[in-house]
Amino acid sequence: MSDRALVVVRAGALTTVQDRGRPGHAHLGVPRSGALDGPAAALVNRLVGNSSDAAVLETTLDGCALKPRSDVTVAVGGAPCRVTVDDRPVAWGAPVRVPAGAVLDVGPALSGVRGYVAAAGGIAVEPVLGSRSTDLLSGLGPAVLTNGTVLHLGRELAPYARVDVGPRPAPPAELVLRVTPGPRADWFTPEAVRAFTSRTFHVSSASNRIGLRTEGPALARAVDGELQSEGMVLGAVQVPPAGRPVVFLADHPTTGGYPVIAVVRAADLSAAAQARPGTPVRFVAVRRR
Incomplete structure (x- = not known):
């Protein structure tokens, strides 16, 4: 078994696996699903060298904490928040290298609602109807994350972006x-x-x-x-x-x-x-x- 995996240390209020969704199945009664903030999910994927359709984690309000089994590049975006690795502050909205065994903590949203965590290689859960997205209404896709969940990662395909920060619009005041x-x-x-x-x-x-x-x-x-x-x-x-x-x-x-x-x-x-x-x-x- 590959050691390219993330272990969920703190699942948060609602953390799910999401990609671009499964459009085209409404005639079967299957919703589209996918990341609610599509541009934010696409940006964190780009920052770690993933394709735009790679699966990411979508957090809700209070973030999550993850421990990689091997060194991995991650990026956190969407709702602004404090990000730490073993309690040391690291960049939000930029690629961060997390050593094996360290704890990446995605803190509560300072504004906005939903954060996105991309890992190089993408979250490698089994696709359902062409998508790795969790669908809360129909129950399709992987289960909502719980403490101890192991998330396997795909193979890194491209170098991560060499940027200081990826700009994103602020969550709306109105x-x-x-x-x-x-x-x-x-x-x-x-x-x-x-x-x-x-x-x-x-x-x-x-x-x-x-x-x-x-x-x-x-x-x-x-x-x-x-x-x-x-x-x-x-x-x-x-x-x-x-x-x-x-x-x-x-x-x-x-x-x-x-x-x-x-x-x-x-x-x-x-x-x-x-x-x-x-x-x-x-x-x-x-x-x-």
Whole structure:
């Protein structure tokens, strides 16, 4: 057995294996999944010399701690945090060489929500439907990490990046989501449609990888009947009976029975992945391209 592996010392609140996901299986009821902050995951992979589709670890709020069985190059990105090796500070957002047996500690997020840890060679778990991603909704992919989990690594294929730090946008102080109205905007009153794109909502603490839930004004329905279940896409803004919009993220269901008032531009969803509870949210209507 190869000693190219990481042992999980501290799993954190929710740490999962993620890559670019498994798109193209919605007709089978399988969500896309994958890293919620795709650009952050791609950057840490690039910093350690991996391809952009290599599997990384996605942490949630309080980070994780890992011990490599052999020397390995890692990079930590996404939500800014303190990073140490055997209690000594090392760089965040840059390649770091971690000796065998040392403890890499990824601390709590100083801002934002989700951190990403790439190791040279990538996390080498068995792919399911072409992806190594953990899907919390369907249960596909590797299990959520627990203390003592052993994560085997692939072979290093390229030299790591020679940079001091990889620049990344700061987590949002205000989340602005561009939306294309519809397909069920006519299920809401004109006042509700106006409120959706003119009032401020806030990120709910009930948000997760399935959806970003909001708190704020309730959107009143113009149609009280039941909606037959229909297909859902990444970024769909569904409105449950309570009237508070929910933005569907990577682990969203593939069908749903509540009306979708709009769909968020895909380019804005990485910022949604880093929006903490209480962050103001504004939906801005844009024309279809």
